[in-house]
Amino acid sequence: MTSTKYGFNGTYDLNAVAELRHQRLLDSMANNPELVFTSPRILSAYSEAVFPTIFFVDGRLNNRQLTIDAARHFFDFQMMPADFHRQPAPVNFTIVGPLVSEIFNKHPFTPGVNKGKGNFVLMPETPALSDFCGIYEDIVLRVIPGQYPKPTGALKQALNINLDFLFGAVSAEHNCK
Numbered sequence: 305m306t307s308t309k310y311g312f313n314g315t316y317d318l319n320a321v322a323e324l325r326h327q328r329l330l331d332s333m334a335n336n337p338e339l340v341f342t343s344p345r346i347l348s349a350y351s352e353a354v355f356p357t358i359f360f361v362d363g364r365l366n367n368r369q370l371t372i373d374a375a376r377h378f379f380d381f382q383m384m385p386a387d388f389h390r391q392p393a394p395v396n397f398t399i400v401g402p403l404v405s406e407i408f409n410k411h412p413f414t415p416g417v418n419k420g421k422g423n424f425v426l427m428p429e430t431p432a433l434s435d436f437c438g439i440y441e442d443i444v445l446r447v448i449p450g451q452y453p454k455p456t457g458a459l460k461q462a463l464n465i466n467l468d469f470l471f472g473a474v475s476a477e478h479n480c481k
């Protein structure tokens with residue numbers, strides 16, 4: 305188990321998170337012929353990885369160290385541990401960003417895609433993980449047009465509304481233009 309091997313006192317902490325995220329990426333590069341690990345997936349993969357260290361750690365401790373006992377309560381028993389306290393403050397980019405950077409920096413890599421199993425092709429033009437404005441721009445100029453080449457009607461309206469929401473969140477934290 306990753307937590308036992310890499311985490312402080314066997315906890316799922318940022319060191320264990322970094323090792324698990326890295327191993328999952330290497331496994332996907334070796335075995336998933338359709339792997340696409342570019343923006344926005346990179347950002348979500350690393351944000352998802354730190355999620356348990358934020359939301360499942362007792363807010364009184366707030367030490368980013370999820371114990372195995374607490375994890376079992378949440379995931380096996382589907383309940384909070386006895387006397388569990390939530391996070392003491394709202395969570396936003398200001399909290400998540402540095403944690404994502406910390407785990408990414410332990411095993412940095414260049415984004416890319418698999419062209420068949422085990423054939424990872426680098427895509428260095430993909431925005432860096434820390435470039436939230438660039439990731440937003442990449443979503444608008446590459447991702448959305450690739451998935452929805454000529455949206456019309458309600459779909460186009462929904463895409464624009466959701467992109468506006470995303471832009472509002474990203475620009476509020478990162479001064480995107």
